[in-house]
Amino acid sequence: MSKKGEKMNNETLKKIFLPLIVLALIIQFWSGVAKIVEDFPTPSDTYVAAFGGVNAEGDEIEGVLADPFYIENQDDMGLAWQILESLKRVFGGFTLAILVGVPVGLLIGMSKNAQYALDPFIQIFKPVSPLAWLPLLLFIFQDITLTAISTIFITSIWPIIINTALGVRSVNDDYMNVAKVLRFTPMEKVVQIILPVAVPFIFTGMRLSLGIAWLVIVAAEMLTGGIGIGFWVWDEYNNLNYANIIIGIILIGLVGFFLDLIMGKIADFFDYRVKGGA
Amino acid sequence: MSNKFLSLEKIEKRFPIPGKEDYVAVVDVDLEIKKNEIISIIGHSGCGKSTLLNMISGLDSQSEGVIILEGKEVKGPGPDRAVVFQNHSLLPWLTVYENIEMAVKKVMPDLTSSELRARVEKFVSMVNLDHAKDKKPDEISGGMKQRVGIARALSISPKVLLMDEPFGALDSLTRANLQEHLMRIQQKAQNTVIIITHDIDEAVLLSDRVIMMTNGPSATIGEILEVNLPRPRNRVELQSDPEYTRCREAILSFLYEKFAKDDE
Numbered sequence: 001m002s003k004k005g006e007k008m009n010n011e012t013l014k015k016i017f018l019p020l021i022v023l024a025l026i027i028q029f030w031s032g033v034a035k036i037v038e039d040f041p042t043p044s045d046t047y048v049a050a051f052g053g054v055n056a057e058g059d060e061i062e063g064v065l066a067d068p069f070y071i072e073n074q075d076d077m078g079l080a081w082q083i084l085e086s087l088k089r090v091f092g093g094f095t096l097a098i099l100v101g102v103p104v105g106l107l108i109g110m111s112k113n114a115q116y117a118l119d120p121f122i123q124i125f126k127p128v129s130p131l132a133w134l135p136l137l138l139f140i141f142q143d144i145t146l147t148a149i150s151t152i153f154i155t156s157i158w159p160i161i162i163n164t165a166l167g168v169r170s171v172n173d174d175y176m177n178v179a180k181v182l183r184f185t186p187m188e189k190v191v192q193i194i195l196p197v198a199v200p201f202i203f204t205g206m207r208l209s210l211g212i213a214w215l216v217i218v219a220a221e222m223l224t225g226g227i228g229i230g231f232w233v234w235d236e237y238n239n240l241n242y243a244n245i246i247i248g249i250i251l252i253g254l255v256g257f258f259l260d261l262i263m264g265k266i267a268d269f270f271d272y273r274v275k276g277g278a
Numbered sequence: 279m280s281n282k283f284l285s286l287e288k289i290e291k292r293f294p295i296p297g298k299e300d301y302v303a304v305v306d307v308d309l310e311i312k313k314n315e316i317i318s319i320i321g322h323s324g325c326g327k328s329t330l331l332n333m334i335s336g337l338d339s340q341s342e343g344v345i346i347l348e349g350k351e352v353k354g355p356g357p358d359r360a361v362v363f364q365n366h367s368l369l370p371w372l373t374v375y376e377n378i379e380m381a382v383k384k385v386m387p388d389l390t391s392s393e394l395r396a397r398v399e400k401f402v403s404m405v406n407l408d409h410a411k412d413k414k415p416d417e418i419s420g421g422m423k424q425r426v427g428i429a430r431a432l433s434i435s436p437k438v439l440l441m442d443e444p445f446g447a448l449d450s451l452t453r454a455n456l457q458e459h460l461m462r463i464q465q466k467a468q469n470t471v472i473i474i475t476h477d478i479d480e481a482v483l484l485s486d487r488v489i490m491m492t493n494g495p496s497a498t499i500g501e502i503l504e505v506n507l508p509r510p511r512n513r514v515e516l517q518s519d520p521e522y523t524r525c526r527e528a529i530l531s532f533l534y535e536k537f538a539k540d541d542e
Contacts (some may be wrong), residue, residue, distance in 0.1 A: 174367035177337055180355040182384045182434070192380065196371045272371035272414075 004221035021277020041243035049243035064244055077227065083255060086221065086228040090144060090213045093152025097209055101157045102202060106190070109198070109262040115165070130216040134223055144224040151220050153214045167201025168194055196272060203267035210263050214256045231253075283313040283348060283470060284334075284438060290342035291329050302496045303329050305430065307343070309489065311438075314468040318481035319490030320529060322539040327474045328442055330491075334472065335361050335440050347437060357385040359437035364443045366427040368415040375402060375411040378430045385434040401433040404463060421452035425459060432469065441473045445480070454513065457483060465510055478533070482525045483513060490532045493539055500537060503528050 027043050034042040041049065048055045052063035068080035107114045129152050138147045139155075175193050184192065221230025233248035268274045284301035289307040292300040304326035311317055319327045332338035334345055345352040347359070368377050379398045382389070389397065402411045405425035410418050415426070424444060431439055445453040457480060464471070475481050481488045485505055492500040505525050507516065516522040 172367075173367060174363055174365060177355075177361070177363065178367050178369070180337060180363050181335065182357055182381055183355070183360070184384065188384070193369070196369070 013132070039240075039242060041062070041246060046243040046246050046263040049241070050247050064247060079229075079232065079251070082227060082229045082232045083251065086217045086230065087255070088146040089220075089228065090152060090210070090217050092145075092149040093208055093216075094156060094206075094213045096149070096153040096156040097160055097205060097213075099162030100153075101209075102164050102204070104169055105202070105205070106194070106198070107167035109168025110190075110194070113250075122158060122161060122180065125154075126162075128155075130155040130219055135219055136157045138224065144226045147224055148217060148220045152216050155216050156209040156213040159212065160202070160205040163201045163205025163208070164198060167198030170201065171197045200267065200271040202271065203270055205262070207267060208261065210259055211256065214252075214259055218252055282310055282346075283315075284311040285309065285346050286330075286334070286343065287346070288343035289330070289333060289334065289340050289345065290315050291338070292341040296353070303494055304491075304498060305496045306498050311472070312469055315487065316464065316471040316473070316485050317487045317489055318473045318475050319491060320475055320478070320481045320487040320533070321488045321497065322493055322537070323476065323535065324494045324497075325491040325495040331361075331440055331442050331474050334438070335359050337361070357381075357434045358437045360431035360434055362424070362427045362431045362439065362440055362441040362444045364446050365479065366415070366420075366423040368423055368426055368430075369374055370415050373412050373414055374407055374418070374426050376394065377415070378402060378433050381430050383460050397433065401429040404432070405429045418423060419452070420448050421456055424448065424456060427500050428456075428460065428463070432467070437470065439469045440469045441471065443474050443476065446476070453477075453480070457513075459511065460484065476529065478526055478529045479513075481529065482507075482522060483511060483516065488525070488529060490529060490537075493537050501528075501532055 007201065030043055034040040034045075042056075045056055047053070048063065050063045050065045052061060052066045055061055064079055065220050068078040071081065098257060104118070108118055109115075128180040133151050133154055134147065137150045141147050141150065171194055175197070176189070179189050217228065218230035218233070221228035222234040225231050225234075229248060233245055233252075236242075236244035236248065286309040289409075290305045291303045293303060294300050307330060319330060321327050329338060333340045334352065337353075338350055352359070368374075369380070372380060375398060378401055379394065379408065382394060382397050382401075385395065386394075386397070398410075399408075402408055405428060407418075407422060407425060407429070410422060415423050416495055418426075428441075428444070445456050448456065461484065463469075471482060471484075473481075482505055488503040488505060489499055490501045490503065491497050503525060505521075507521055
């Protein structure tokens, strides 16, 4: 027992210290780059830009993370508002993608004809970059938010459709035979047999889709402008605040990481194969 | 009428092969099964015995001939012909109790909730799984899963119980245990049962009649053996019973002399 405990502790220590070593290496490398590239912010410049303090020029400045909830005016708001605005768009597009993608995926999974009819178009549209959709959608909607939402919708719907269809197709023939012997109606088949099997697949699709949505929003906002974390990063580039770009990258990464973590937990909850799930 | 509970008349099953002549799996199968009779269908693999069972269950359809159950032609699957599948086919996201409940609920929608509970409990008890009723299929043994499969099939009061190599995937001790279970259940509730098997001892032990199939393609019924052993049967005592020995030898000689099959 104590031996097992020791081993566990050892693992935990490794999980904490090994990443710290890599972090130290990254900061070393970063400092090296900052020496070579002119005006590239050093790690300490970036720290000051984030949390405030005295910068390299000896000026006392307030960090961008010091007051993330400030509202100066419509065009000047704290970082938290920028991220929140981006998240709103992401969830708008993502929700639409689920509402359309799941039924379409169910249809394709259950009907060979639907699969034959739709598969070529899925294969063609799936690899199209969000940046290619953007001008067309901007032209249609003439509105930043609607354009961002619809771009996310159209680029994040594919993994939901594909995984839902895959889930439906992975329903064991034996389960369907049980349903046939019991004379289930088509609706009962969907609710009692197909959905329980397909739900874990659907959530895998949703997880991939949310990841794409978060990637897309940053790119979309850079082009559409206005508000949002993507626009903020681009704006900082135009303002020559290079340290803030690095802060933006780290924030985007952290938010993406938490989105995936939450989605993973929700997926586990609905997966009958994971013990303790619903 | 009472003798003609379930009848198969001139059953034939062909599978089309593109560009070639149809593959004839079974042909000219005529069989009459009495109410409360237990019959086994035995034969080498590829003799079409599972195909035959699937046609009776309605999961597959015959190319020629008719199947008549209590004066009505069988068309498509239905709860009057419950199937116990070889791999149990329990829904893995439902507990033992819920798996049975799902079937009873669908087939007997008029039951009140207390009647429903009583009925499900009764069939859980019938296969001695009260202690495991809230477990998921992944948490119980293969033999227990198959018992749930049997309970689920019987819970909907089928006219015929169809078992497709029900114990084939289990080890021999578990198989013997389940055969005892099945015989005990039969002792109380006389079901009409058709069992597909490739186990000679199982066929003799369980059945009133053993249907022996010739080899495919174009398989058909070769011989029918009456097993005149009194019930309840005891597997240990049977070993020295001359009737048991006679039945075993008849099947052995059919399978390994008259219709021997080389390994492929």
